[in-house]
Amino acid sequence: MTVSERLTDNLRRQGCDARVISTEPLAGGACQDLFRVVLERDGVEQTWVLRSDARTSLPGSISRADEYPVVHAANAAGVPTPAVRWFGEGIVREGAGAYMMEWREGIALGGKVTRHPSLAAAREVLPEQLAQALAMIHSVTPPAGLQGPADGQGSAAWSLSKLRASMDRLPSARPDLELAFCWLSENAPEDPVGLVHGDFRVGNFLVDNTGLTAVLDWEFAHRGSPFEDMGWLSVRDWRFGVLDKPVGGLCDRAEFYAAYEAAGGIAVNPQSVHFWEVFGNLSWATGALWQTQRYLDGDYDFELLAIGRRTAEMTFEALRLIERGVWQ
Amino acid sequence: MTSGADANVLLQGLAVFLGETVRPAISDKGLAFRVRIAQHMAMSLAFEQQFAEGHDRAALRRLSVLLFEDVTVSTAAQAKVRRVELEAQLAAAIRDGTISPDAARPHIEQSLRDELSFTNPAFDLRKDLP
Numbered sequence: 001m002t003v004s005e006r007l008t009d010n011l012r013r014q015g016c017d018a019r020v021i022s023t024e025p026l027a028g029g030a031c032q033d034l035f036r037v038v039l040e041r042d043g044v045e046q047t048w049v050l051r052s053d054a055r056t057s058l059p060g061s062i063s064r065a066d067e068y069p070v071v072h073a074a075n076a077a078g079v080p081t082p083a084v085r086w087f088g089e090g091i092v093r094e095g096a097g098a099y100m101m102e103w104r105e106g107i108a109l110g111g112k113v114t115r116h117p118s119l120a121a122a123r124e125v126l127p128e129q130l131a132q133a134l135a136m137i138h139s140v141t142p143p144a145g146l147q148g149p150a151d152g153q154g155s156a157a158w159s160l161s162k163l164r165a166s167m168d169r170l171p172s173a174r175p176d177l178e179l180a181f182c183w184l185s186e187n188a189p190e191d192p193v194g195l196v197h198g199d200f201r202v203g204n205f206l207v208d209n210t211g212l213t214a215v216l217d218w219e220f221a222h223r224g225s226p227f228e229d230m231g232w233l234s235v236r237d238w239r240f241g242v243l244d245k246p247v248g249g250l251c252d253r254a255e256f257y258a259a260y261e262a263a264g265g266i267a268v269n270p271q272s273v274h275f276w277e278v279f280g281n282l283s284w285a286t287g288a289l290w291q292t293q294r295y296l297d298g299d300y301d302f303e304l305l306a307i308g309r310r311t312a313e314m315t316f317e318a319l320r321l322i323e324r325g326v327w328q
Numbered sequence: 329m330t331s332g333a334d335a336n337v338l339l340q341g342l343a344v345f346l347g348e349t350v351r352p353a354i355s356d357k358g359l360a361f362r363v364r365i366a367q368h369m370a371m372s373l374a375f376e377q378q379f380a381e382g383h384d385r386a387a388l389r390r391l392s393v394l395l396f397e398d399v400t401v402s403t404a405a406q407a408k409v410r411r412v413e414l415e416a417q418l419a420a421a422i423r424d425g426t427i428s429p430d431a432a433r434p435h436i437e438q439s440l441r442d443e444l445s446f447t448n449p450a451f452d453l454r455k456d457l458p
Contacts, residue, residue: 027358172415173416173419173423174419175415175418175432176439177419178418178419178422178423179422179429179432179436182422182429243452243458244458245458246457252458302362302366303362303365305369306365306368309369309447310447310448312440312444312447313447313448313451315440316437316440319436319437319440320455320457324455
């Protein structure tokens with residue numbers, strides 16, 4: 001059976017009488033298989049995205065089965081993220097979970113979002129829109145069973161234990177990673193715990209000339225510190241070359257923190273955000289090494305090798321941040 | 329014997345071919361992007377091929393001071409293997425606290441600068457970025 005046929009079966013089983021017109025693979029999902037799906041439903045042609053588990057994934061990446069209730073809860077709470085429906089298994093391949101996601105228009109490419117002249121007006125409003133979206137995400141009650149710290153365990157301790165495990169499963173140890181990890185272990189903050197998007201960064205936002213149209217890619221969602229999302233948004237690689245604007249290549253930190261607090265977010269602790277920015281760089285460095293490992297494990301996507309070669313960029317930045325200290 | 333073109337020249341030639349001949353002829357944006365990645369990788373390998381032995385030998389000298397280890401090696405390949413061994417040893421020493429972060433940091437930072445000089449020569453090394 002083809003993907004279209006299995007998708008049609010899944011939709012019918014769930015009471016959706018639709019005719020699948022086409023399924024076309026989409027580029028852009030490093031850890032998921034994505035398809036643009038056109039279907040006819042109630043006599044109307046609609047476009048959706050089919051989002052399926054891929055053959056391999058990165059450590060910390062949750063399954064589509066776990067991701068589905070997170071996105072559903074966020075959408076229901078008003079977060080600008082596409083509505084999701086019709087979770088099923090075995091649509092793209094045996095054992096792989098998948099669901100349909102509402103199609104949204106917009107540009108996600110980081111370099112375009114941060115630099116393209118056609119999005120200049122969008123960049124004027126994006127910092128505030130992103131701050132509002134993030135405050136809204138952090139107000140959502142995490143679905144039961146979502147990964148995160150155990151009772152009594154801090155968010156930093158949980159995240160560090162996951163990162164430690166990920167580093168330890170790599171084939172060889174690197175002293176730059178250990179040096180940054182050593183600092184993190186000695187500087188872990190005590191933060192509140194709530195829903196964390198886990199990959200809230202330029203590149204995962206759909207943007208048009210009016211600003212934000214959607215927050216995407218919830219595969220690293222977990223329970224943890226809200227400041228983790230904020231630190232991740234400032235990770236150097238996600239500034240896409242606009243290094244003098246530390247929040248996603250879009251604005252300075254004070255502007256973003258003020259907009260987040262004005263949108264109902266908790267008071268920002270710059271020291272915590274600093275910790276999570278260092279953590280984010282180390283986490284991405286480890287993730288880059290894991291991309292190489294995926295290639296070596298048989299996922300022969302040439303791009304994975306290139307990402308692994310970038311590890312030193314992230315560890316240099318982590319050590320620079322440690323040396324510089326908390327932004328004031 | 330030599331053909332007159334060593335690995336460095338060949339890799340640079342490959343990078344130029346990918347960038348100036350192949351890429352402009354591709355209309356598929358996704359494929360053109362991947363060819364660009366391949367072009368950068370070929371150029372990065374050319375730089376690495378040229379400078380890696382010097383970096384490895386300099387790193388071994390620093391590591392011998394940090395770890396009190398013999399770093400005598402003959403060939404470039406031996407230098408690379410020995411360096412990997414000692415970098416792993418240094419990582420373990422930082423982890424168990426045998427070597428302090430302050431002692432290890434200068435070597436690690438120089439190693440990162442060396443690595444970036446061929447993986448991303450345009451990387452901004454300024455320390456005062458916001």
